Amino acid sequence: MNNITSANATAYMVVKDLYPAGFALNNFSTDQAIDEAEDTIAETRMGVDGYMAAGYTPSIKNVTIQFEAASPSVQFLNNLYLASQKNRRTYEVTLVITVPAVGKTYTYTGGVLKTAKALPALKRVLDPVSYGFDFEKKTIA
16 A cells, blocks of 8 residues: 655755754644745747747745644744844754655755745634745755
8 A cells, every 4th residue: 555644754944144054844734734836847849830948947846844733833933023024134044855655855955944934814713824935955865
């Protein structure tokens, strides 16, 4: 039987100037924890004569992480968000995600916090909050 659980996946984040020792990410949202946008690796175009030209192009790696509103990880990420606003600068982020089900570790480096939805929607119960990151590089081991 193939194992596709994400229940035993782990994530760890280092924010170089704020949390150099790093911190574990936990208490993800119910339906989605971590999602990477599709990675565009080629630029293509069609010539007027009907022949395609293509070339490799590096691209930013977009990762969104969602947490339950009461997650202890939210405080770390809100501190990063507030520090960025207060000091008018970005902070370098590294993200390491280990997924035992597929036997892989994904390491994202050279990142920054790009978007934050720190206020949970106030409904019957609080909605999850999300944080979006852009990374320069991704390695898979």
